[in-house]
Amino acid sequence: MDRTPSAPLPAVADLRVLELGVWVAAPAAAGILADWGADVIKVEPPAGDPMRNVFGALGIREEMPNPAYTLDNRGKRSVVLDLRNEADRARMEGLLADAHVFVTNLKPDALDRFDLGADATLARHPHLVYCSVTGYGLEGPDRDRAGYDLGAFWARSGLSHQLASRDEPLNARGAMGDHITALSALAGILGGVLQQRATGEGCVVETSLLRTGIYVLGWDLGLQSALGRVARGEPREANQSPLMNCYRTADDRWLLLTCLEAVRHLRNVYVALGREDLLADERFASGHALRKNNRHAIAVLDEEIAKRPLAEWAQRFDDAGVWWAPVQSPTDVLGDEQVRGNDGLVEVPNPGDAGGTTISVNGPITFRGRPSRAPGPAPRLGEHPDASF
Structure with missing residues (x-):
């Protein structure tokens, strides 16, 4: 391949991002920042981000390569912290004190148990841009409801209903809603960082799978609101x-x-x-x-x-x-000259001593005119035990 992702922008290269994320939406937002050159430390529990074992969770061979994990985690550092442990909680506080951005998609009630909810964390670290990515939002009766993108982004938002062309709701592919929500989170993080750099003050940036889903369906929901009806998908x-x-x-x-x-x-x-x-x-x-x-x-x-x-x-x-x-099929896309000619794919080193590279989808943004650089591998679990900013 002729080109690799853009080199770090000076404005992003000094950005310190702490991620407490699992599966896709929050890791993907932090992953794009890592692609852009931000220093991202990924905090994982002793068992690791469950995304590491996504194929095993689906009943497929656990030893399969995991390009899905690579896409959203390349170029990060991994540190294992057991937040039930007092010493590890103190380590977490030290990382928060030095970070510019904290991004998490743990459920609000789980964060509250560790005293890492948005308001409590910002009270201790008022400089911090705290990015909350949830299934359903930080308020309301379903604040603490667990939700993957298939439920919160697709089903609850109305998207699965509207895109169905027959009598059955659309059975969408996983992670699509997560990655769209990650872009929402990324936009919010950058707005928060602008505020932080202008005033020295942090803020809470909130998005959710549901909120992003209804934004995506905004035309249809607007028609329903204005006219009292809207057509569904058609055969x-x-x-x-x-x-x-x-x-x-x-x-x-x-x-x-x-x-x-x-x-x-x-x-x-x-x-x-x-x-x-x-x-x-x-x-x-x-x-x-x-x-x-x-x-x-x-x-x-x-x-x-x-x-x-x-x-x-x-x-x-x-x-x-x-x-x-x-x-096009996935095979067609990977061979598409237009995709390859516009930085759509990138070679990522395999982790550890495995050697070789994996072809991965690049992020959706290229900064033209920047020197090129190679991305780092996705980290092994706890690969950077002494990581600090």
Whole structure:
């Protein structure tokens, strides 16, 4: 690969981040900061972050490589602290005193038991940017409810309901909501650090899987609030916007037309199809007509697109100025020149004495013009017992 993640920005390189996180959302937010050059110490219990054994927890072989853990934890240092132990609690307080940022996604009641709740911690360390990532928020009846992103981000927010095209809720992939919530946390942390550097004062930055989920669904929830109704997801064959739909090609691949503005794109689509005659058919001659006759329009597009392979459609659509995208598998994405040419992937050293590297997904931000550097490996459990800032 030609490039690696951007070198530390001076403004980030001196940032000291203490993470008390498990699974994904909080570790991912701290992980992006580590990618940017921040000094991140990850505090783990004696058994370690359970994400280390995610495949074993799912009933898969425990000895499998764990690229999921690598993605969110590369470049950090790991220290083991048993917060039930008085000496380890004192060590934790020392780390908090020296940190600029504390990020955690432990449940609020668990943090309260260790006197690490937001208000108590900020009272002892008023300089600190305290980032709380929870399932459901720091207030309300479900403050202490356990929640993965499948429950809090997808189900409780309404996303699984709205994205379902049949009678059953969408069964989403894990960690997607976590990573979106991590970006929410990251934005809040950076705002808090700006406040900290301007005034010397810390603050509590709060986000949750639920709050981020309803923000993602904000358009639909806004329509429901204003109009009292909002449409759910639709089956492909009943999509009300036939030019914003997926179609199968002759070689059993799929492509997605992304022609939102039908008036702008309609002629180009028909030219690419070799079916300019459709402009003379009142059922298909305008965006309004397509919406009214959506099933018929989709059937025509199905028939035409099934006649040629994806590569041929790629050329025809590009030549005609049609907006579209291939529907790619994970294998396709890893080999995509556009992904590789824009820092989408990065080589991460394997931990310990294993040697070699692992291809990992890069964070979503590149700082152009910065010298390149290689990321560090994900730490082994307790690899840095004497870690300090």
